Amino acid sequence: MDRRRPFASDTVTNSYVNRLRTSLVLQQPTGLWTNGFTWDAAGRLTNATSRASSFVYQYVGPGPVLELN
Numbered sequence: 001m002d003r004r005r006p007f008a009s010d011t012v013t014n015s016y017v018n019r020l021r022t023s024l025v026l027q028q029p030t031g032l033w034t035n036g037f038t039w040d041a042a043g044r045l046t047n048a049t050s051r052a053s054s055f056v057y058q059y060v061g062p063g064p065v066l067e068l069n
Contacts, residue, residue, distance in 0.1 A: 010027065012026050020043060022037055036048070036050075037049075045057050
């Protein structure tokens with residue numbers, strides 16, 4: 001195993017809309033891992049999902065993250 005590239009057969013694919021990542025897909029010999037992301041009109045992350053969990057971010061006005069569920 002080359003320690004600089006332990007995952008030489010893995011492929012990561014990112015998808016973007018208006019410069020905001022909407023998905024990340026990791027293809028490994030052992031299976032597929034996907035993450036999804038949604039954004040509000042102000043370009044703030046509102047949802048992040050994967051098979052492990054999902055997170056919801058809520059905002060009040062133009063400020064920073066208010067709550068993480």
